Amino acid sequence: MKVMARNPAAHQRQLSSVFAPLNDATRAEQVMERILSGISMGVLTDGDRLPSEAEMAASMGASTMTCRDALSQLRGMGLVATRRGREGGTFLTLPVGGRRQLLREKLATLSRVQLRDLGIHYAAILAAASELAAEGADDEEIDILQRLLDEESTSTQLPGAKVANFLLEVAALSQSAALTREYVRLHSGFGALMSLAHEDAAFDDEGLRRCAELLAALRGADAEAARATVMSYVRAAVAWLVDYHASGSSSSHSLSTKGLP
Amino acid sequence: MNQSNAPAPGSNEQRAVESYFGELLEHLETLRGRLEGHLPALGEHPESEPLDELVQESIQQLRQRIRLPLSGAGFVAVEDYLADARWHMAWWQGPELARRLLVAMETAGDIYTRREWFSIPITEHRVHIAGPYVDFLCTDDFTLTFTAPVEIAGQVVGVVGFDLLVADFEEPMSRVLAQINPRATVINAHGKVLASASAQLACGARLVRGWEGENLHGHQLSHADGTQQRVDINVLTGLPLALVTPTSGH
Structure with missing residues (x-):
């Protein structure tokens, strides 16, 4: 006998999510999308040697056949090349500006409302993590953040890399694995788009200033200030991206046939 | 705040907790000893391949002997120890420790040299228990990392260690603590909770602020x-941890 009173709307929404269409991307597509997201995050760059098919398969829990398929599709897109011999392997062959091109294509597939919504989701996760970090971080952890911020940026670093590294460390200081994982996931999506804004030196400076502000809030165990700082930063990034999006700076030619994950 | 230099009351209880951690650290010692015994045969600056084989064998022995499930284990070399890599991380994950951790070692060095689990064993020549922390490099989970320095001829060449998930550690540990006192709690050097007999005291919560690592009564x-509550804080012998119990009479 059912005795539980149910909120009909919420119940209906949850029920439909149970039977929602499954993600029908093949395993090979998932491997490929991971590598594309690695490129757009800037963790995989031109000339990088990818792990061997066997290493990739062991690490991702896929078959070597699946990884081979994924690599062959990327080869077809001109994003990797395989060389034989002792110094051989599969290497990333990303044209100059290729990463930016992939990001612009991704941005062009989004509507303005989708873009704003991604920003809201990203801000909510980061703000919650920052509040918890303000409550929980100890002095040593805050000193690590300080050193990270004080380090000289190297010219090989991608735009926004310092801010991104800083924010990832902050997310982990929430002491919530679920929040950190969600932040990492969003970071490879909306976070990668934010790196377009960080190519603008004025925006990047503003981002670094916000990080210093956030650090001060964490040091003072001021959760409210931490939240406010993070919200301002993300709001500024969304505003920048909406402008960029509206100015129609979408791709002139296509690198990939499909959008990024 | 009263400082107390006298041996803590209830040190039998303290010993029960020390022996719980002592057993875990013995496994770490065995792993360290095996590597220190076998590494010199690989030469002053080993190649990564034979080193990986040695580490993998050693951590499989560890996995079979230790009573808690490990989420990762291995060896991380100091800069330029290996002949063929500036940085090297021979670390395996998953329930069988069969999944090799893939990291971009050009940048990983910069990341892990900042971490307690790497820096403390190297600079202080002692075992360390780092965490609880969210480890977004390896386990992707709330983690404790046990590490020890590996020394060859007086030189630290790297650290060995293993990861325990808080999910696997917290409840067995709190059952040990519950036998001492319903509020008995183990804290780390930062005054944060590792585990508590009290289910409401979360692992990672800051229990003692501004604690300097001394015994307090x-x-x-x-x-x-x-x-408010009055507690006794007793550092556990040979461990970067302390036992917190309510002061009797309060």
Whole structure:
């Protein structure tokens, strides 16, 4: 006998999510999308040697056949090349500006409302993590953040890399694995788009200033200030991206046939 | 705040907790000893391949002997120890420790040299228990990392260690603590909770603020709910941890 009173709307929404269409991307597509997201995050760059098919398969829990398929599709897109011999392997062959091109294509597939919504989701996760970090971080952890911020940026670093590294460390200081994982996931999506804004030196400076502000809030165990700082930063990034999006700076030619994950 | 130099009362209880961690650290010692015994045969600056084989064999032995499930284990070399890599991380994950951790070692060095689990064993030549922390490099989970320095001819060449998930550690540990006192709690060097007999005291919560690592008797704690409590804090012998129990009579 059912005795539980149910909120009909919420119940209906949850029920439909149970039977929602499954993600029908093949395993090979998932491997490929991971590598594309690695490129757009800037963790995989031109000339990088990818792990061997066997290493990739062991690490991702896929078959070597699946990884081979994924690599062959990327080869077809001109994003990797395989060389034989002792110094051989599969290497990333990303044209100059290729990463930016992939990001612009991704941005062009989004509507303005989708873009704003991604920003809201990203801000909510980061703000919650920052509040918890303000409550929980100890002095040593805050000193690590300080050193990270004080380090000289190297010219090989991608735009926004310092801010991104800083924010990832902050997310982990929430002491919530679920929040950190969600932040990492969003970071490879909306976070990668934010790196377009960080190519603008004025925006990047503003981002670094916000990080210093956030650090001060964490040091003072001021959760409210931490939240406010993070919200301002993300709001500024969304505003920048909406402008960029509206100015129609979408791709002139296509690198990939499909959008990024 | 009263400082107490006298041996803590109830040190039998303290020993029960020390022996719980002592057993875990013995496994770490065995792993360290095996590597220190076998590494010299690989030469002053080993190649990564034979080193990986040695580490993999050693951590499989560890996995079979230790009673808690490990989420990762291995060896991380100091800069330029290996002949063929500036940085090297021979680390395996998953329930069988069969999944090799893939990291971009050009940048990983910069990341892990900052971490407690790497820096403390190297600079202080002692075992360390780092965490609880969210480890977004390896386990992707709330983690404790046990590490020890590996020394060859007086030189530290790297650290060995293993990861325990808080999910696997917290409840067995709290059952040990419950036999001491319903509020007995183990804290780390930062005054954060590792585990507590009290189910409401979360792993990772900051219990003792501004603690300098000394034994304290009758230390006053102010809880978030406004209540206050006097506790004794006793550093556990040979461990970067302390046992916190309510001061008797309070």
